[in-house]
Amino acid sequence: MPATHRTARACALALAGAGLGASVLAAPAATAADGSTTGSSTTSTVATTSATPTAKQSAKERQRKQARRAARRVDDRVLGARDTAMRQRGDWYAYGASGPGSFDCSGLIYFSYRQAGFPVPRTSAAQAGFTRRIAKQDMRAGDLMFFHGSGGVYHAAIFLRWQDGHAVMLHSPGSGQRVQVAVPWTSQWFGGTLRRR
Numbered sequence: 001m002p003a004t005h006r007t008a009r010a011c012a013l014a015l016a017g018a019g020l021g022a023s024v025l026a027a028p029a030a031t032a033a034d035g036s037t038t039g040s041s042t043t044s045t046v047a048t049t050s051a052t053p054t055a056k057q058s059a060k061e062r063q064r065k066q067a068r069r070a071a072r073r074v075d076d077r078v079l080g081a082r083d084t085a086m087r088q089r090g091d092w093y094a095y096g097a098s099g100p101g102s103f104d105c106s107g108l109i110y111f112s113y114r115q116a117g118f119p120v121p122r123t124s125a126a127q128a129g130f131t132r133r134i135a136k137q138d139m140r141a142g143d144l145m146f147f148h149g150s151g152g153v154y155h156a157a158i159f160l161r162w163q164d165g166h167a168v169m170l171h172s173p174g175s176g177q178r179v180q181v182a183v184p185w186t187s188q189w190f191g192g193t194l195r196r197r
Helices: 003-017 053-086 105-115 124-130
Strands: 132-134 144-149 152-163 166-171 180-182 189-193
Touching: 053 105, 053 152, 053 166, 105 124, 105 152, 105 166, 124 144, 124 152, 124 189, 144 166
Parallel strands: none
Antiparallel strands: 132 189, 144 152, 144 189, 152 166, 166 180
């Protein structure tokens, strides 16, 4: 066997031992006219997959839509509670009462908002702590108003709207009176909401 054949055979055996085929020797890289190389290659590229900006944006958009739908459901429940409370107009005030025929101020909120699925506590001070405090200018129909003095929160009402710069509320005012729509007698109150935003 000529020496060149023995050398080629030895190279082929060495390549086989290294796990490479003889085609590596048989297909050398060719140089194209522009200077780049073509031909077979022994290296493989691993494609990395990552979420495209469009996929990320659509996932965020889906989350935003879900959040908007959830917020609308809460808004609907808040308005449902307000509507329930409005149907109690004319019912008598009774200390410690939470319906269905008579109410104190926090009892009206307790009755109406529980009907709508909100687990509000029973007293006005506890209700104030249960809600998320908001600025007066951000109040929307169905939010709550908490009147306070040196002893803390002493009265609660349901906000209905702004009219001529005054808040309009629904509340059960006190002994000898009925559930009614009124304007506050003082500016010493703050707003609270059960909405998420």
